[in-house]
Amino acid sequence: MIPPIDDLILQQNPEFEALYTILTTVILNPDASTRKDPSAKKRAAVKKELDNHRLRTAKHHLLINAISTAHPTTDQPPPPPPLPPNEKPSLLRRPARSQSQSQSQPSSYQPPPLPLAQPPPPPLPQSLLDLLLLLPPLLSPTNPIPLYQLPLLLSNPPFSLLPTHLPLLSSFLSQSLHTTALTLTRLGQPTTNPSFLHRSISSLPAFTSTQLETLQHKKYSLLRSRLSLAAAVSSLLDQQAYILRKLTRSLEAKHGPISRSLEYSAAETALVAQKQELEIRSVGRAARKEVYSPEVVTALGNYARHLRDAKGRLGERIKGLEVELGEYYCRRDGERDKERKMKEMARVYVDMGRQLEEVRKDLERLA
Structure with a gap:
């Protein structure tokens, strides 16, 4: 697949855009293969042979898978007998009646008699079950059997009974393949009514091919959308950065001088305060020197x-x-009277001293 190029790069480089357009529309295919290759026919033949080999391998794989999954777990009846060539299958079939019988029949309708109970189907033969178990390993290409052993193997049961059991085995394989096809159709068309899925089995290959092509185109579109989204996000980021630069410049032009003036004023005030503090300290030291001499x-x-x-x-x-x-403090209970007398003498002594001081002051005042 050709790698997608960003549209912004193509717009910025016109010559490269013209070259890229020629490459994608004239020279190369969407899968990056050249359109004018002399060996294209030979390669197409090889590709066709490879596709045929893939088809045979896929059929072989489907056959092995159908045989492996067709192993019955319950007794199944043999296939119904074929219908006559001039008779079409119908859900409601009645026996043919002659005109005389239809005229002699009364107008009142009588329901047909109920069918008798069908006997249980006979069990499957053991040789058929053995075939269903042994055929997948025999057909598997991973463990091939030597050629000289094949005649001996096919000439003994249960492989010698393969022609006898081939009709019933074919019905099992058909049922298994039909179930697989219905499953694939149900996965591809989940909105379809299950009763109509069998009608879409024939269109399953075309539907699968269309879905694969659509998926490839969607992947390519997704890559281009991602590149476009990346370019849009890059452009958005550039615009946001440009807007931020413009906003920063606008704020600087509007508030820059004022903020710088305030900053310078604050710095000047701080310097003046430091100067005044130093002057006060020097004045204090000078005053202390003048007031307090060394002596x-x-x-x-x-x-x-x-x-x-x-x-x-x-x-x-x-x-x-x-x-x-x-x-002077008492040490025993009998000396408490002595302690009280000493405290009283101290109080009297203090009062007498105070009175003597007052008399002395009065004498000094009178003198």
């Missing part, structure tokens, strides 16, 4: 060390007083 800084350091030492001594003094105060 003052040394004196403050010495004073801080003195305060730390005084704090340590005060803490030790507090701990010693707490220890001494703990000795």
